[in-house]
Amino acid sequence: MCRLALKTASEPFSPFTVLQAMEAMQEGYDGSGLGLLLRGLQFVDYSYKPSDPILSGIAHTEDALFRLHAFMQDRGFGLKYDHEFEVDFSKIEAKDRHKYILRVYNKPVAWASLSPEEIEYQMMLTRLALRKDGEDHGGDLTIFAFWPDVAMIKEVGWPLGVGEALKLDSHRIKSRICMAQGRQNTNWGINLYACHPFFIQGIATMTNGENTAFIPIKDWLTGKGFPAYIGYQSDSEVFAHILHYVVKQLKLPLQAYKHIITPLKSEELKAHPQGDFLLGLRDACRRLIIDGPNAVIGTLPDETCLLVMDAKKMRPATIGGKPGEWAIASEMCGVDAMIPDRDQSLDFQPMRQHTVIVPPDRQEFKIWSQFDQFPLPQAA
Amino acid sequence: MVSIRSIPSTPSSLTTGDLPWIIEHREDRCTLCGRCTAVCPVYAIRLTYMRQRMPRLVLSSSERGSSYRTFVGIRQKTEIANKCIGCGTCAMVCPNSAIKPVPNPMFDRFRFQSTVGGEPIKRGGRRNDPAPGLLDKIIFTRISMLTDPALDAGRHEFFLNTLLGRVLSPEEYIRRKTAGEWIPPVREIFPFIIGSMSFGALSPNMWLGLLQGVAYCNEVLGIPVVMATGEGGCPPWVLKSPFLKYIVLQIASGYFGWDEIIRAIPEMQCDPAAIEIKYGQGAKPGDGGLLMWFKVSKLIARLRGVPEGVDLPSPPVHQTLYSIEESVMKMIQTMSMAWNFRVPVYPKISGSNSAKSVLNNLVRNPYAGGLLIDGIDGGTGAAYNVSMDTMGHPIAANVRDCYLDLCAQGKQNEIPIFAAGGVGKTGNVTQNGMALIMLGASGVHMGKYIMQAAAGCLGSEQNRCNVCNIGICPKGITSQNPKLYRRLDPDQVAQRVAETFMAIRTEMKKIMAPLGRSQSLPIGMSDAIGIGDESAANRLNIKYIC
Numbered sequence A: 001m002c003r004l005a006l007k008t009a010s011e012p013f014s015p016f017t018v019l020q021a022m023e024a025m026q027e028g029y030d031g032s033g034l035g036l037l038l039r040g041l042q043f044v045d046y047s048y049k050p051s052d053p054i055l056s057g058i059a060h061t062e063d064a065l066f067r068l069h070a071f072m073q074d075r076g077f078g079l080k081y082d083h084e085f086e087v088d089f090s091k092i093e094a095k096d097r098h099k100y101i102l103r104v105y106n107k108p109v110a111w112a113s114l115s116p117e118e119i120e121y122q123m124m125l126t127r128l129a130l131r132k133d134g135e136d137h138g139g140d141l142t143i144f145a146f147w148p149d150v151a152m153i154k155e156v157g158w159p160l161g162v163g164e165a166l167k168l169d170s171h172r173i174k175s176r177i178c179m180a181q182g183r184q185n186t187n188w189g190i191n192l193y194a195c196h197p198f199f200i201q202g203i204a205t206m207t208n209g210e211n212t213a214f215i216p217i218k219d220w221l222t223g224k225g226f227p228a229y230i231g232y233q234s235d236s237e238v239f240a241h242i243l244h245y246v247v248k249q250l251k252l253p254l255q256a257y258k259h260i261i262t263p264l265k266s267e268e269l270k271a272h273p274q275g276d277f278l279l280g281l282r283d284a285c286r287r288l289i290i291d292g293p294n295a296v297i298g299t300l301p302d303e304t305c306l307l308v309m310d311a312k313k314m315r316p317a318t319i320g321g322k323p324g325e326w327a328i329a330s331e332m333c334g335v336d337a338m339i340p341d342r343d344q345s346l347d348f349q350p351m352r353q354h355t356v357i358v359p360p361d362r363q364e365f366k367i368w369s370q371f372d373q374f375p376l377p378q379a380a
Numbered sequence B: 001m002v003s004i005r006s007i008p009s010t011p012s013s014l015t016t017g018d019l020p021w022i023i024e025h026r027e028d029r030c031t032l033c034g035r036c037t038a039v040c041p042v043y044a045i046r047l048t049y050m051r052q053r054m055p056r057l058v059l060s061s062s063e064r065g066s067s068y069r070t071f072v073g074i075r076q077k078t079e080i081a082n083k084c085i086g087c088g089t090c091a092m093v094c095p096n097s098a099i100k101p102v103p104n105p106m107f108d109r110f111r112f113q114s115t116v117g118g119e120p121i122k123r124g125g126r127r128n129d130p131a132p133g134l135l136d137k138i139i140f141t142r143i144s145m146l147t148d149p150a151l152d153a154g155r156h157e158f159f160l161n162t163l164l165g166r167v168l169s170p171e172e173y174i175r176r177k178t179a180g181e182w183i184p185p186v187r188e189i190f191p192f193i194i195g196s197m198s199f200g201a202l203s204p205n206m207w208l209g210l211l212q213g214v215a216y217c218n219e220v221l222g223i224p225v226v227m228a229t230g231e232g233g234c235p236p237w238v239l240k241s242p243f244l245k246y247i248v249l250q251i252a253s254g255y256f257g258w259d260e261i262i263r264a265i266p267e268m269q270c271d272p273a274a275i276e277i278k279y280g281q282g283a284k285p286g287d288g289g290l291l292m293w294f295k296v297s298k299l300i301a302r303l304r305g306v307p308e309g310v311d312l313p314s315p316p317v318h319q320t321l322y323s324i325e326e327s328v329m330k331m332i333q334t335m336s337m338a339w340n341f342r343v344p345v346y347p348k349i350s351g352s353n354s355a356k357s358v359l360n361n362l363v364r365n366p367y368a369g370g371l372l373i374d375g376i377d378g379g380t381g382a383a384y385n386v387s388m389d390t391m392g393h394p395i396a397a398n399v400r401d402c403y404l405d406l407c408a409q410g411k412q413n414e415i416p417i418f419a420a421g422g423v424g425k426t427g428n429v430t431q432n433g434m435a436l437i438m439l440g441a442s443g444v445h446m447g448k449y450i451m452q453a454a455a456g457c458l459g460s461e462q463n464r465c466n467v468c469n470i471g472i473c474p475k476g477i478t479s480q481n482p483k484l485y486r487r488l489d490p491d492q493v494a495q496r497v498a499e500t501f502m503a504i505r506t507e508m509k510k511i512m513a514p515l516g517r518s519q520s521l522p523i524g525m526s527d528a529i530g531i532g533d534e535s536a537a538n539r540l541n542i543k544y545i546c
C-alpha cells in the first residue's frame, strides 16, 4: 500500500518535515521508494527566479551527464544554477547513481517570440527528448520534470533514509508545496518512472490504490496522439494525464475532473442543474472513468492543491491545517505529523462526491460537491 | 440370393439406422394412446399394424407350426421428408416414457440423400458445430488482489450499461455544445441485447412474450434491455405504443414492413431505440432474409404488404445502392432523417475479413451510430445448410481487430462495436458476452440463446430440431400456425426473459467485482482476460495462460 502526504504553506518549508510525516505512516508501506515534488522553491544559496525552468532527474553515468550538457547547450539553454546535493551514496540502495540533477536554466533566446502555450509545449518536448535519450542509452538518464518552479526527486528506499542520504535535512531547499509518496509501483517491477507523483506540463498527481480501469484508459489516452501521453509504467500515471487533459486540453474548470473520472449516475445527472451538459460529457469521456479504490492528490502550476476520492470512497484521505498551512495525507497521523498545532475537529475526509481544493491563497480549503453547479461559461 | 428387383431398394432408400435420429420405442410401456404420432411435427412415426410369430412347442406333429398375433405398434418412417429431427416432442407428450429419439452414434447416411428433389438442405438454427467455442475458453484472470477492500457483487452499486449511438470526441462535444449544434443521439442500454428476429420468423406469441419481458426488465427491474426486430416490420400497435422505445427497428434489403412503419411515424408516442440497417447476417453471409411460404400467414402478409402464402426472399443486396460507402452514407442519412436525427442508426454486417473497411468508412460518417458484426455462429430462421455451416467469420478475432483499429485512431469511444454470433451457444451467455466486451465490444446481441432460454427452443448444434424455416416449430416459437403457437404462453416467455436478464445482471457483477470494476463496463479491458491457447492469444493480443 502506498502512503501519500502533501503540505502546502505560504511560508516555504523543508521537505524533510513531510518525510517525517511519511515515517509516521510507515506501517502502511514497504519502504520500497520515495517520490517528492516541490513547488514554490527557495534555495538557501541561490536566489531563484520562478519563471526559469528547472530540470529534475538522475544521471546514472558520467556519459549521460555529458550528453545532457551537450543537449541543453545545443538548444540554447543557459545553465544558471546547479544544485549540488550532498549525497551520501552509501545510504542509497541503488548503485548506479552518478548525479542527482536539479538545475535551473535560462530559456533559449529563440523562445522569446513564442506564446506562453508554445513555451510550455517546448519545455515538455525537451523533457521527452531527454527521457528518450536516456532510454536509448540503456536507461542511463532519468528525467522527471522540466518546468519552472518544480523540482522532483525519486529514489528507491525508505523515504526518511532517502531524505537523509540526500541531506534534505540540511534545509538547503525549501518549498511552499511538497508532495511525497512512499512505495514504488504496485503492479510491476521497480522503475523510477513508475514512482508517484506523476508530472506533465506543470500538473502533478499522486494516488494510492490500484487503477483497475488502467488499460482502457491508457489505450484511449495513447490514441490521442499527444506526445507526453506516454510512459504508463504505473497504472496511476493516467490520473495525472487525465487532469492534464481536462484542464489543459479541454480547458474545463478543475471541478470537471471529478465529473470525468467518477461521473454521477444518469438519474443523478437528470436532477443536476448542468445535467444535460454533464451527461454528454460523461459519454464523451467515458473511457476516462476510473475504477479503483483511489485517493488522488494533485497540484497545479498556480499552487492550487486538490484531493478527490474514487466513486465508492474506498480509500481514506484527510485534509487538515490552518489558514496559510494545510496538509493532506492518506492517513490522519500523517496530517498530525505535518501540522500538529491545528484544530483537529476541523479536519475533513472527503466523500465520494467531493473535490477538496486549496486555492493558492491558502486561507481556507473549499469543499466542492459534484451535485453542485460549477462555473461553466462556454456550455451554460 | 433373390433378385434385386424384388427388394424395394432405390438409391435413396434408407433404414432407420441411416437416419440422424433413431426412435427408441418400448412396446412394453406403450398404451397406444397415439399422442406421439399426433404431435410429431414431421410425421416421423406412425401407428401401424404389425405381426408377431407365436411358435408353438408341442410334440404331436399334427399340431406343430406357428400361429401369429397382430398388434398395433409404433414405426419410424425412413422417407427423406419424414426423417426424425430429434426434437423429442414425442417423448415430452408420452405419459409412460415409452418413446424417445436418440442420436445415431454412427455416421448417418441421410446426409448423402438430403439433396433429393434437387434442393439442398435448408434449415434454421446455428452452424452445426457442437464443440465449445473460443469464447468459452476465455477466462478472467486479472483478479484484483492488491487493493482490498475488493468489490462486493452483492452489495456494491455497479454500472453495467453501455452506449448505443455515435459519441463525439470530448473536444468536438464541447465545441458543438457551446455552438448549440446537433449532438448525435445516444442510448444508454443494457449490453446484452435481444438480437434481430423478425415478426414473421417468430410466432405472435413469442414476439409478444419477448416484448412483455423486455418491458418488465425496463420498467420493473430497471434493466434497460432493448430488442431488435428483424426485417419485416413491427405490428402497428407496437409502433404506436410507448414500448417502441425498447425496440430497434431493422431495415433490410427487402424493405419489408417499412410501409407500415413510415405510415406510423406521425402517430408514434416515442422514438424507437435505434434503427439497424442489415447488410449481412453471420449465419448466412451473402444471403438476404428468407421467409418461406409456410410462414406467410394473413397477419404477416398484411404487415409486410405482400400476398399470403408466397416465399419472401429478400435480395442479398440493397438494390438501390452501388457500394458499401454509398450505401452506408445514403441509408444512414435517410434513416436518420426520418426521425429528425433523434435516433441512432447503425449497420449490421456479417463477420468478414473486410469488416475493418466497413468500420473505417463508418468512422468517417458523422451520422453512423455504431457497427454490429455478426459472426459465423449466429442463428437464423431459414438458410441453406452450406451457408450456415461454412460461410462467415468467427466473431472474436473480428471484433478484436476492429477494436484495435479504432484504438490506433483514438476513436474507440466514438463508434461502438456490437458483437453477435454464438453468444451463449453453450449456455455461458454472460461469460461469452463479457469476454467479447473485454475484447472491445460495447455490447452483444443474442437471438438463439434467448429462444432457448426464454421459450425452450429445442434446437442444438447437433442438428436437433432446426425446422424453424417451415413453420412447424414444435414449441410454437417460429410458427405462424395458431395450433402450434398457442402452445407458447406469452406470459411464461416474458417471465423467462426477465429471469434470464436478472441472472445475466448478477453474473456480470460476479465477473466485474473480482476484477475491481464497477464504475463502467470494462470495454476493451484486455488485460483482464486470458486463454490457454497460445495461437489464439497471439491472434487476439491477450495473455496466454497455462
Ligand code: SF4
Binding pocket: B021, B023, B036, B039, B040, B041, B042, B043, B044, B045, B083, B084, B085, B086, B087, B088, B089, B090, B091, B100, B101
Ligand atoms: S423426436 Fe420429434 S421428430 Fe422424432 S419422432 Fe419424436 S416428435 Fe417426431
Ligand code: SF4
Binding pocket: B124, B125, B451, B456, B457, B458, B459, B460, B464, B465, B466, B467, B468, B469, B472, B473, B474, B475, B476, B477, B478
Ligand atoms: S424448437 Fe422451434 S425454434 Fe427451436 S429449433 Fe425447433 S423449430 Fe426452431
